[in-house]
Structure formats: C-alpha cells, structure tokens
Amino acid sequence: MNEMNEFFIKTEDLYASYEEDDGKRVQVLCGISLGIKKGEYVAVLGHNGSGKSTFAKLLNMIHMPDSGKIYIDGVDITSDEMTERDIYDIRRKVGMVFQNPDNQLVATIVEEDVAFGPENLGIPSDEIRKRVDEALQIVGMTEYARHEPHRLSGGQKQRVAIAGIIAMMPDCMIFDESTAMLDPIGRREVMETIDMLRREKGITVINITHHMNEAVRADRVIVLNDGKVYMDGTPEEIFGEPYKLELAGLEVPQCTALIQELRRKGYKITGECTTPEKCAALLANFIGGGANG
Amino acid sequence: MAEIRLENVSYVYSEGTPYEISALDDINVCIKSGSVTGIIGHTGSGKSTLVQMLNGLVKPSAGKVLLDGEDIWEKPKEIGKIRAKVGLVMQYPEYQLFEETIRADIAFGPKNMGIDEKEIGERVLEAADFVGLAHDLLDKSPFDLSGGQKRRAAIAGIIAMRPEVLVLDEPAAGLDPSGREMIMKSIMGYKARTGATIVIVSHSMEDMAKYCDELIVLSSGKLLMSGKKEEVFGRSEELTSVGLDVPQITKMMNLLTKMGIPVSDSVYTVDDALNEIYKLL
Amino acid sequence: MKNISLGQYYPGNSAVHRADPRMKLIFSFLYIICSFLCSNILSFVLLLFSAVLLIFVSRIPMGLIMRSIKPILFILAFTVVINIFWTSGETVLFEWRFIHIYLEGVMNAIFIVLRIFVLIVGASLFLTYTTTPIALTDAIEQLFAPLKKIKIPVHEFAMMMTIALRFIPTLIDETDKIMSAQKARGADFTSGSLIKRAKALIPILIPLFVSSFRRADELATAMECRCYHGGEGRTRMSILHYRASDFVWLFIMIAFGASIIALNILSIGYSM
Numbered sequence: 001m002n003e004m005n006e007f008f009i010k011t012e013d014l015y016a017s018y019e020e021d022d023g024k025r026v027q028v029l030c031g032i033s034l035g036i037k038k039g040e041y042v043a044v045l046g047h048n049g050s051g052k053s054t055f056a057k058l059l060n061m062i063h064m065p066d067s068g069k070i071y072i073d074g075v076d077i078t079s080d081e082m083t084e085r086d087i088y089d090i091r092r093k094v095g096m097v098f099q100n101p102d103n104q105l106v107a108t109i110v111e112e113d114v115a116f117g118p119e120n121l122g123i124p125s126d127e128i129r130k131r132v133d134e135a136l137q138i139v140g141m142t143e144y145a146r147h148e149p150h151r152l153s154g155g156q157k158q159r160v161a162i163a164g165i166i167a168m169m170p171d172c173m174i175f176d177e178s179t180a181m182l183d184p185i186g187r188r189e190v191m192e193t194i195d196m197l198r199r200e201k202g203i204t205v206i207n208i209t210h211h212m213n214e215a216v217r218a219d220r221v222i223v224l225n226d227g228k229v230y231m232d233g234t235p236e237e238i239f240g241e242p243y244k245l246e247l248a249g250l251e252v253p254q255c256t257a258l259i260q261e262l263r264r265k266g267y268k269i270t271g272e273c274t275t276p277e278k279c280a281a282l283l284a285n286f287i288g289g290g291a292n293g
Numbered sequence: 294m295a296e297i298r299l300e301n302v303s304y305v306y307s308e309g310t311p312y313e314i315s316a317l318d319d320i321n322v323c324i325k326s327g328s329v330t331g332i333i334g335h336t337g338s339g340k341s342t343l344v345q346m347l348n349g350l351v352k353p354s355a356g357k358v359l360l361d362g363e364d365i366w367e368k369p370k371e372i373g374k375i376r377a378k379v380g381l382v383m384q385y386p387e388y389q390l391f392e393e394t395i396r397a398d399i400a401f402g403p404k405n406m407g408i409d410e411k412e413i414g415e416r417v418l419e420a421a422d423f424v425g426l427a428h429d430l431l432d433k434s435p436f437d438l439s440g441g442q443k444r445r446a447a448i449a450g451i452i453a454m455r456p457e458v459l460v461l462d463e464p465a466a467g468l469d470p471s472g473r474e475m476i477m478k479s480i481m482g483y484k485a486r487t488g489a490t491i492v493i494v495s496h497s498m499e500d501m502a503k504y505c506d507e508l509i510v511l512s513s514g515k516l517l518m519s520g521k522k523e524e525v526f527g528r529s530e531e532l533t534s535v536g537l538d539v540p541q542i543t544k545m546m547n548l549l550t551k552m553g554i555p556v557s558d559s560v561y562t563v564d565d566a567l568n569e570i571y572k573l574l
Numbered sequence: 575m576k577n578i579s580l581g582q583y584y585p586g587n588s589a590v591h592r593a594d595p596r597m598k599l600i601f602s603f604l605y606i607i608c609s610f611l612c613s614n615i616l617s618f619v620l621l622l623f624s625a626v627l628l629i630f631v632s633r634i635p636m637g638l639i640m641r642s643i644k645p646i647l648f649i650l651a652f653t654v655v656i657n658i659f660w661t662s663g664e665t666v667l668f669e670w671r672f673i674h675i676y677l678e679g680v681m682n683a684i685f686i687v688l689r690i691f692v693l694i695v696g697a698s699l700f701l702t703y704t705t706t707p708i709a710l711t712d713a714i715e716q717l718f719a720p721l722k723k724i725k726i727p728v729h730e731f732a733m734m735m736t737i738a739l740r741f742i743p744t745l746i747d748e749t750d751k752i753m754s755a756q757k758a759r760g761a762d763f764t765s766g767s768l769i770k771r772a773k774a775l776i777p778i779l780i781p782l783f784v785s786s787f788r789r790a791d792e793l794a795t796a797m798e799c800r801c802y803h804g805g806e807g808r809t810r811m812s813i814l815h816y817r818a819s820d821f822v823w824l825f826i827m828i829a830f831g832a833s834i835i836a837l838n839i840l841s842i843g844y845s846m
Contacts, residue, residue: 255541451759
C-alpha cells in the first residue's frame with residue numbers, strides 16, 4: 001500500500017493493441033511497467049507509432065488494455081468493479097490536452113468552453129463561475145473570456161483547452177503532442193503554461209512530444225520504442241546517449257550533440273548541456289580551463 | 294531553371310471593407326534559379342500569402358510576380374500553366390487526398406494538365422520514387438496509409454506535375470524526427486535530379502540552416518531581410534528582436550562570443566561549431 | 575473568410591437586446607400569432623405601429639431589416655400578383671379583356687405584404703438580430719427542459735446546435751484551404767458544363783467529409799475526457815434569470831394582444 005501512495009500513476013506489464021480496418025490486430029504496447037510520482041514532470045518521447053498516444057489514453061480510461069494493471073492514485077482502474085462514477089472520477093483526476101486545438105473546444109464562447117468540464121461534473125453554478133475565472137487567469141486568457149475560439153491563435157486555443165482541464169481540478173495533466181501544430185510562439189506559450197502549472201498547482205505533468213527542446217524541461221524522460229520502455233532517466237542521462245536515441249528514430253538537441261561529439265573525441269567535459277546557456281557555460285569553462293592548464 | 298521575382302508586391306485582405314488588413318506591403322525579392330530558398334516569419338507575417346502568390350493562387354493587390362521575367366498575370370486565363378510550373382505543397386497536404394487509390398491521387402495533377410495516360414503512369418511511378426513510396430502502396434487507399442506516408446503521397450502529387458519551382462509550406466510540420474528527415478531528403482533529392490528551384494517555409498531554424506542557401510525573412514507583412522543564409526543568420530540580434538529564433542547552436546555560439554571567447558558568429562550547424570571549437574582546443 | 579459572423583446578430587445594448595432570450599422566444603411566437611389575428615384596418619395600423627416602435631427601440635438600422643426581406647422579395651411579389659389578379663370581389667377597379675382587378679384583391683395584397691413584413695421584423699428583431707445564436711440555444715434548452723420528461727432529447731439537440739455553431743467557421747476555413755490545394759494541382763471549379771463543375775467538387779467534398787469525421791471523432795474523445803455523459807446530472811455555469819424588465823415586456827405583449835383582439839371585435843372600418 002505504501003508503494004501505491006508513492007506513485008500517482010503505476011502500470012504493471014501493460015499490453016494493448018488495436019484492430020485495423022481490415023481486421024488485423026496491431027500490438028502497440030508490449031509490457032509497460034512504470035511508476036510516476038505525484039508532482040513529477042515526465043516527458044514521453046518516441047517516434048510515430050511507438051505507442052505513446054495509446055499509453056496516454058489508457059491512463060484516463062479512453063482505451064482499455066488487453067492485459068496488465070493500471071493504478072491511478074491507488075485505485076486499480078482495470079478492475080471490473082469500476083462504476084461509471086469511478087470512471088468520471090479518474091477522468092477528472094487525469095486531464096488530457098490533445099494535438100489539434102480546434103478539435104477539443106466545444107463551445108462558441110471561451111468561458112463557456114472552460115465551464116464545459118465542471119458542468120459535466122454537476123458542480124453548482126457559482127462554484128463553476130469561480131473555477132472558470134481562476135482557470136482563465138492561470139493560463140492568462142481572462143481578457144478573452146467572451147471571445148469566440150475560432151478567432152484565437154493556435155497557442156491561445158491550446159491555453160483555453162488547458163483552462164478547460166484546470167477548471168476540473170485535476171491532479172495530473174497529459175499533453176498529447178499538444179504543441180505539434182503550433183508555431184514557435186504558440187509552443188512557447190504552452191510550455192510556459194505547463195511550467196507554471198507545475199510550480200503553482202503542483203500538478204503531475206506528462207508531456208508527450210517530438211520536440212527534444214521540450215523534453216529537456218522535464219524532470220524525467222521516458223523513451224518508448226516498439227511498445228516498450230526503451231530508455232528512462234533524467235534528460236541529461238537520456239540525451240547523453242545520442243546514438244541510442246537515433247536508433248529509436250529520435251534526435252538530440254544541437255547543443256547536446258556538440259558536447260557529446262567532443263566527449264566522444266576524448267575531451268573530458270562534465271556537466272549538463274541540454275540548453276544553449278548551460279552548454280555555453282560548460283564550454284567557456286572548459287576552454288578557459290584548458291587554456292590555463 | 295526558373296527564377297521568381299516579386300516587384301513591389303502588396304496584398305490587402307477584404308479591400309474596401311472595415312475589415313481591411315494589409316497582409317503584404319511592398320515586397321521586392323528575388324528567388325534565384327536553382328536555389329533552395331527558405332521563408333521565415335511568424336504566423337500572420339504574410340508568408341502564407343506570399344507563398345500562394347508564387348503560383349497565382351492569390352493575385353497581388355499591387356505589384357508584379359515575374360516568373361523568368363514574365364508577369365504571371367499577363368494572361369489570367371492561363372494561370373493554370375503557371376500552377377503546373379510552380380508546384381505548391383500546402384500545409385498538412387495529406388488532408389487534400391481524395392481518390393480511391395494513391396496512384397489515382399498522384400495522377401490528379403498531371404491529368405488536369407492534359408497529359409496522356411501513358412506518360413501519367415510513368416510520372417506517378419517517378420514521383421513515388423522521389424518521395425520513397427513503395428510501389429505496392431500505390432494501389433492502396435490513401436486512408437490506409439500512415440501519417441508520414443500520406444504526407445509523402447501528397448507531395449508526390451505535386452512532384453508528378455514536374456514543377457520547375459517546388460514550393461512547400463511547412464512540409465515537415467507535426468512529423469517525428471525521422472519523418473521530417475525523410476521528407477526533407479526527398480525534396481533535396483528532387484532538386485538534385487531536376488535542378489528545380491525549391492522554396493520552403495518552416496519554423497525550424499535548424500532545418501533552414503541545414504537545407505537552405507538563401508533566406509527571406511518577413512515580419513508583419515514587410516520584408517525584414519533577404520540574402521544568403523550566412524548573412525541572415527549573421528544578423529541574429531535583429532531576428533531575435535522580432536521574436537524569431539536562430540538555430541540553437543547559433544544561439545550558443547553567440548553566448549560564447551559574449552563571454553569573450555573568440556568564435557565565429559556565423560555558425561549554424563553542429564559540424565561548423567565543432568570546427569570552431571577544435572580551433573580553440 | 576476570417577470575418578464571417580454567424581447568424582445575423584447585430585451587437586447592441588438596447589432593451590430588446592437585454593431581454594431574456596426565453597422571453598424573446600415566447601414573444602416572437604406571440605407576435606406572429608397576433609399578426610395573424612389582425613383582421614381589420616385598425617388592428618393592422620396597431621400592428622404596423624408596433625413594428626416600427628420595435629425597430630426604433632432595438633436600434634437596428636432599417637437597411638439591415640430591408641436586407642433580410644430581400645431573399646423573400648420574389649415570393650412576396652408572387653403573392654401580390656396572385657392576390658391582385660385572382661381575387662374576385664364587388665368593387666371593380668380596373669377591367670381589360672379577361673383581366674379584372676377588384677378593390678378586395680388590392681387590399682388583400684397590401685395586407686399580405688404588411689403581414690409578412692411584420693412577421694419578419696418581429697422574428698428577426700426579437701431573435702436573430704438581438705440574440706446571439708448561443709443565447710438562443712440556451713433559451714431553447716432551458717425553455718423546453720420540461721419536454722425531457724416525455725423523452726424528447728432537448729439537451730442533445732441544444733448540444734448539437736452548439737457544436738454546429740462552433741465548427742461552421744472552422745469548416746469554412748478548411749473548405750477554403752482544400753480548394754486552394756486542389757487549385758494548385760490544376761483543378762478548375764469555374765469553367766465547363768454543369769456536370770463537369772459538379773464533378774469538380776468531388777476533390778473538395780471528399781477531403782472535407784473525411785476531415786469532418788476525423789474532427790468529430792477527436793472532439794468526441796476530448797468530450798469524453800472532460801467527463802461528458804449527456805444531459806443527466808449536468809449543471810450550467812450561466813443560468814438564465816428572469817428580471818423585472820422581462821415582466822414589463824410580458825405585460826406589454828399581453829396588452830398588445832388584447833388590443834388587437836379588441837380592435838377586431840369592434841370591427842370598424844374595412845373587414846376582411
């Protein structure tokens with residue numbers, strides 16, 4: 001029981017598959033066993049078809065696994081005893097933001113959309129009002145409360161979608177390639193919002209992404225490949241193995257690649273090199289130190 | 294072997310209504326024959342409008358678009374010919390697939406050009422080879438393919454028209470790293486084999502640095518700068534001042550310069566950076 | 575295409591704009607009934623006067639109202655012609671060969687035109703021009719909520735309307751993009767025979783359908799993730815509340831209906 005309290009999400013030997021139109025079964029996940037702690041910020045990497053989206057959809061009961069167990073906040077969600085009410089409770093606790101900003105907004109007015117989740121939960125009107133105002137403030141969209149979503153930019157739409165989840169007061173938020181369709185400004189808006197949610201709300205974050213520069217911001221990076229956990233560690237550890245990443249169809253950030261190449265050539269550079277700032281400091285120190293020595 | 298020149302080109306949306314917005318303002322720029330030209334700018338900087346002007350989908354409110362010195366709007370009835378010469382791959386082109394088979398979909402463009410059946414067949418195979426689509430996929434429905442395959446099929450649909458200028462609006466958006474690389478390599482392969490001029494719009498400065506030799510930078514409908522990639526990335530402060538990025542490695546090298554370490558300020562690939570660092574070690 | 579606005583909502587803050595959308599829904603219904611009850615000149619004058627007053631109070635430009643009448647101008651003209659030439663009566667105004675025009679016919683034509691005019695003014699002023707489509711959807715959902723008891727899916731209907739309103743601009747945008755993409759591949763939508771042109775729409779319609787289904791699928795998943803499970807047990811953030819002014823409106827409406835009926839009974843002047 002202690003172990004269950006330690007992990008907010010825990011999966012044991014998960015197998016999942018789906019059926020294609022021609023009836024062929026495709027195995028997507030082959031034995032995933034993971035534990036994610038409360039408040040942890042996890043990036044999940046993997047090429048298209050590596051099973052990362054399926055994994056996310058298992059966590060809030062949109063899909064069901066073929067076998068294996070999933071515990072959310074200590075509750076076994078794969079159990080037959082889950083009632084409809086229990087399912088809504090899991091979906092409230094584990095909120096999800098998707099890739100296409102257009103296809104997840106329901107209402108024609110921003111604040112009405114943010115209210116959609118709490119309304120479904122049957123929360124009293126004045127409480128919804130409070131939550132909506134707070135959620136919009138957190139994502140910085142208060143001044144757009146009465147706007148129509150289709151006139152917003154991609155980044156703004158995603159922030160509205162995030163507010164819609166926040167208003168349900170989740171413990172965990174999953175971002176399923178939520179920045180893939182955004183331009184750099186929109187991407188920055190969303191990433192900063194995620195950082196803030198972590199800081200101020202202590203929400204557990206799972207960010208599924210292709211962008212290595214986003215993965216660098218997480219506490220922990222999990223790489224999925226062929227339906228299995230291929231790598232699992234801190235960003236520094238993961239990007240320290242560029243060749244292994246390339247085998248999984250991924251690449252490392254340019255700065256990390258540079259330092260790794262220098263290390264491979266035998267230069268002993270130690271320290272973190274995932275961002276330009278850290279990398280420059282590392283190199284300046286090394287070159288300076290090298291010149292002195 | 295085709296050059297596109299924009300002369301004093303402007304574009305105004307909803308002209309004469311209260312919603313009037315100037316999307317492009319007095320643009321003068323030349324896309325050199327046989328170059329790989331990148332277009333950089335924010336959403337709303339006018340780059341999508343500019344791209345759609347190159348093949349006559351959008352007609353400038355003022356100014357001229359010259360293809361090999363000839364005004365493409367000289368004979369508006371023949372704009373179809375321009376569209377075959379200047380192939381445009383729009384954003385998320387996989388959403389335009391509609392035929393029953395990939396083969397028929399790739400053939401749609403050439404068929405509209407009035408090419409005979411036999412040649413269409415050859416062109417379809419050739420285009421599929423360029424983008425690396427296995428021939429046994431050609432008789433499948435577009436909707437049975439993976440995302441990356443669909444994207445490549447859609448690009449093949451433009452390549453089958455054998456354009457002299459191939460324009461791509463964010464060809465790699467939303468793909469994973471290996472998907473991105475595959476798309477970029479097919480485009481470069483087409484260029485190498487046919488000598489076509491390539492125009493790419495992308496938000497990825499790393500890709501721009503890797504593949505382009507010329508860059509055009511747009512900001513709020515105006516031409517901010519244009520020229521060789523070295524010149525443009527050399528002005529990284531101007532780029533960052535309008536909120537655009539430079540490649541991560543360029544950012545890092547600029548930081549080193551600021552710290553007083555003598556490295557070149559025009560580095561935008563990992564290999565160049567390594568060479569610079571080796572000089573110091 | 576970015577600036578399309580749905581419905582014909584004309585932003586404003588007039589007394590009509592501020593009235594409760596449910597009341598407005600009821601009013602437009604009553605107003606239409608009243609316009610049919612009118613059967614003599616006096617009641618017609620009152621009806622016309624009320625319409626003009628309504629335009630004045632709502633501060634909707636006259637031009638806008640005229641524009642909404644435009645599409646039915648043909649039907650209007652048609653009914654006028656039918657009434658003038660085919661109504662027989664006692665007072666002959668004009669006679670030429672087989673054409674007989676009677677006073678009754680002319681009067682009938684005038685009344686019909688006026689009635690349709692008032693009908694449109696009433697419905698558009700109370701509803702489309704002064705109420706946003708969303709408010710209207712809410713009004714329908716809350717006003718007809720009792721019908722849920724007899725298994726009429728009121729909530730589902732309102733939800734469908736909301737989603738439609740939300741996605742129409744998105745789909746218009748998408749159509750625009752697909753058209754451009756096919757044009758870039760040499761598709762021609764403007765020339766050729768009717769059949770050829772209809773065929774040319776296939777490359778637009780298929781991608782549009784496919785993407786609509788994809789969107790619907792994704793939206794359904796997103797809604798599930800946000801605990802949507804139909805109308806049962808669902809609360810609303812904004813609940814409509816009747817205010818004192820709404821009852822003033824109601825009183826005016828009842829008084830208006832009563833006057834029309836009274837004027838009909840008095841039957842002074844021309845009676846239809």
